[in-house]
Amino acid sequence: MQFEVWAPEADRVTLHCDGVARAMERAPERAGWWRGEAEARDGSRYGFALDDGPVRPDPRSRRQPDGPDGLSAVVDHGRYAWRTGPSARPLAGAVLYELHVGTYTPEGTLDAAAGRLDHLVRLGVTHVELMPLCPFPGRWGWGYDGVAPWAVHEPYGGPEALKRFVDRAHELGLGVVLDVVHNHLGPSGNHLPAFGPYFTDTHHTPWGAAVNLDAPGSDEVRDYFVGSALAWLRDYRIDGLRLDAVHALADTRACHFLEELSTAVDALAEETGRPLFLVAETDLNDPRVIAPRTAGGLGVHAQWNDDFHHALHTALTGEAQGYYADFARDPLAALAKTLTGGYFHDGTYSSFRGRHHGRPLDRSRVAAHRLLAYSQTHDQIGNRAQGDRLAALLSPGLLACAATLTLTGPFTPMLFMGEEWAAGTPWQYFTDHTDPGLAQAVRRGRRREFAAHGWKEEDVPDPQDPATRDRSCLDWSEPDRAPHARVLAWYRTLIALRHERPDLTDPALTGTKVAHDGAARWLAFRRGDLRIAVNLGTAEAAIPLGGRPARVLAAWEPVTAPGADGVLRVPGESAVVLVQE
CATH class of the missing domain: 3.20.20.80 (Glycosidases)
Structure with missing residues (x-):
């Protein structure tokens, strides 16, 4: 198996694979790269020593069985038998x-x-x-x-x-x-x-x-x-x-x-x-x-x-x-x-x-x-x-x-x-x-950060x-x-x-129209034939929708569709989705 590593400042690179050390050679067509051969299989442990330094994991390691400071392990991606084909789920329409x-x-x-x-x-x-x-x-x-x-x-x-x-x-x-x-x-x-x-x-x-x-x-x-x-x-x-x-x-x-x-x-x-x-x-x-x-x-x-x-x-x-x-x-x-x-x-x-x-x-x-x-x-x-x-x-x-x-x-x-x-x-x-030093620094840093905003250190986990x-x-x-x-x-x-409703995945930003009342704490917006209203206040909100008659599709609390006056009355701390016929 061929191993490669980029180490442009090294004078010597040694490949250590399954307990055997082998000198690597410079790759003539790729400046700074080193190349070497070794017998290896899926799971073989290996690393690289630069000059007289310690054996380090591969920067492009596909697996670190013993953590970041341990040797790398060979991964043969072809060994896994996929049950399904690749998916084709685009971002548009996603949740x-x-x-x-x-x-x-x-x-x-x-x-x-x-x-x-x-x-x-x-x-x-x-x-x-x-x-x-x-x-x-x-x-x-x-x-x-x-x-x-x-x-x-x-x-x-x-x-x-x-x-x-x-x-x-x-x-x-x-x-x-x-x-x-x-x-x-x-x-x-x-x-x-x-x-x-x-x-x-x-x-x-x-x-x-x-x-x-x-x-x-x-x-x-x-x-x-x-x-x-x-x-x-x-x-x-x-x-x-x-x-x-x-x-x-x-x-x-x-x-x-x-x-x-x-x-x-x-x-x-x-x-x-x-x-x-x-x-x-x-x-x-x-x-x-x-x-x-x-x-x-x-x-x-x-x-x-x-x-x-x-x-x-x-x-x-x-x-x-x-x-x-x-x-x-x-x-x-x-x-x-x-x-x-x-x-x-x-x-x-x-x-x-x-x-x-x-x-x-x-x-x-x-x-x-x-x-x-x-x-x-x-x-x-x-x-x-x-x-x-x-x-x-x-x-x-x-x-x-x-x-x-x-x-x-x-x-x-x-x-x-x-x-x-x-x-x-x-x-x-x-x-x-x-x-231990890093652990203590993180602990202290976290608590000091929030102490500056009035938190007691003992209250910060x-x-x-x-x-x-x-x-x-x-x-x-x-x-x-x-x-x-x-x-x-x-x-x-x-x-x-x-x-179910194409209006909710309409890609046009220009299609969303919003009305709101900061004092009464309600906001309503239109997306195609749909009307969405939320009442963040505690009192019932009277929200003027106007337009065509509407039917309730979903409501957090019971709500009646707007009457002839086109006003939707939404209970406090509630939301409703309607469709205009």
């Missing part, structure tokens, strides 16, 4: 479900998660979005400190378990999206700097030196991350990738890394006949991220839209700290602007940033499904001091309003695991760092305490009992309506 493998079930494995996928089928979602799966030190964590971007975290089950998960999802008609991180690697177990200039001091990020996307040696680094992305889509038959914090990708080259990546993904999609897609997490509010390359954009297919979340969250909770301040001045107006324009900050002044922010979307050219909407995500819950969900803050009626706005609005909806039944479990920040992870696991006995069962039934009803 996504964000899932963390380590807390979706108490077992915290891919196989255990696969055993619960039938719940998602009954719910009606189309795609499950897995939070990052790359190896990191320890057993439990969010996954954003991964250090081997081509491999699968072994405690979750490793490569074979991911294939079984994808196979089962496709068997049930679900697409699979994977969250990947290209903007940094974790602080522990990262061996890339020993091999080459994977990082550069030319730019700095919240995590330190930036991934090298534009300095000397960056051609190979870009190829490394593009190759990793394609491997997930090709070898594991993943349907799409969520790209973490692309605003932190420091790249001054004329062809941005995202453009290079989207070009490669589109080429693979054409080659395979599958509708592969990329979804960016970005706070830039820059339409160029999701604009086609032919129009001067970067060609990413969609993006998370935090503006929708922030406007909705402030309208529901009244919170006004931090970045919520810009939305809290008039939350329903902010929500109305976002529902019709995509972005709230489209060149407006942001008090949180102390400057103007964003740029308008061309509503006539941008399909609505290119923006993802959500009332909760792992970030928006887990980055709170105690990881409290909306269910801990709001009544079931207001949760129903949040679901209605998310699932009947113009954007691609995404749920965070457990929200569909108003999970009573928190989702807290947890780690399992094996380096210890990320390293195993109980913090355990508290964050879903309780699968909840969906069958009150009040969770009623919330779950409402989510199922709304998702079914989204699939």
Whole structure:
């Protein structure tokens, strides 16, 4: 078997495979690359020693059986016998479900998660979005400190378990999206700097030196991350990738890394006949991220839209700290602007940033499904001091309003695991760092961060305490009992309506018309022949719909269709969906 590694600054490279050491040779046609032969099979352990240094894992390792600091293992992707063919679930018309493998079930494995996928089928979602799966030190964590971007975290089950998960999802008609991180690697177990200039001091990020996307040696680094992305889509038959914090990708080259990546993904999609897609997490509010390359954009297919979340969250909770301040001045107006324009900050002044922010979307050219909407995500819950969900803050009626706005609005909806039944479990920040110094630094940093906002340190959960992870696991006995069962039934009803009513997946942003009353706390909007109304206040709201007679399709509380006066009377903290005849 042939082994290759990029180590441009090494004078000697030695391959260690199954206990046997062999000198590698420079590859004459590829500057900086080394090549060597060894007898190997699926599962063979190997690594590389540079000059007189220790044996390190392969930067392109497909498996790390003993964690990030152990030897790599050969993976023969051809050994897995797929039961199903690759899926063809496009993003348009999708309903996504964000899932963390380590807390979706108490077992915290891919196989255990696969055993619960039938719940998602009954719910009606189309795609499950897995939070990052790359190896990191320890057993439990969010996954954003991964250090081997081509491999699968072994405690979750490793490569074979991911294939079984994808196979089962496709068997049930679900697409699979994977969250990947290209903007940094974790602080522990990262061996890339020993091999080459994977990082550069030319730019700095919240995590330190930036991934090298534009300095000397960056051609190979870009190829490394593009190759990793394609491997997930090709070898594991993943349907799409969520790209973490692309605003932190420091790249001054004329062809941005995202453009290079989207070009490669589109080429693979054409080659395979599958509708592969990329979804960016970005706070830039820059339409160029999701604009086609032919129009001067970067060609990413969609993006998370935090503006929708922030406007909705402030309208529901009244919170006004931090970045919520810009939305809290008039939350329903902010929500109305976002529902019709995509972005709230489209060149407006942001008090949180102390400057103007964003740029308008061309509503006539941008399909609505290119923006993802959500009332909760792992970030928006887990980055709170105690990881409290909306269910801990709001009544079931207001949760129903949040679901209605998310699932009947113009954007691609995404749920965070457990929200569909108003999970009573928190989702807290947890780690399992094996380096005692790093573990203590994370613990202190977390508590100091929230102490600055008035929290007592003892009230902020210890990320390293195993109980913090355990508290964050879903309780699968909840969906069958009150009040969770009623919330779950409402989510199922709304998702079914989204699939049944073409007006709810109309790609035209210009087709959404909104009316609202900030004082009375109601908001209503039109999507084709459908009328959706939410009353966030406690008193009954009289909402003038006008127009043709309407029939109630779904209502959280009993409601009568508008009379001859065209006025809809909605009980407090309730939502209704109607169709005009």
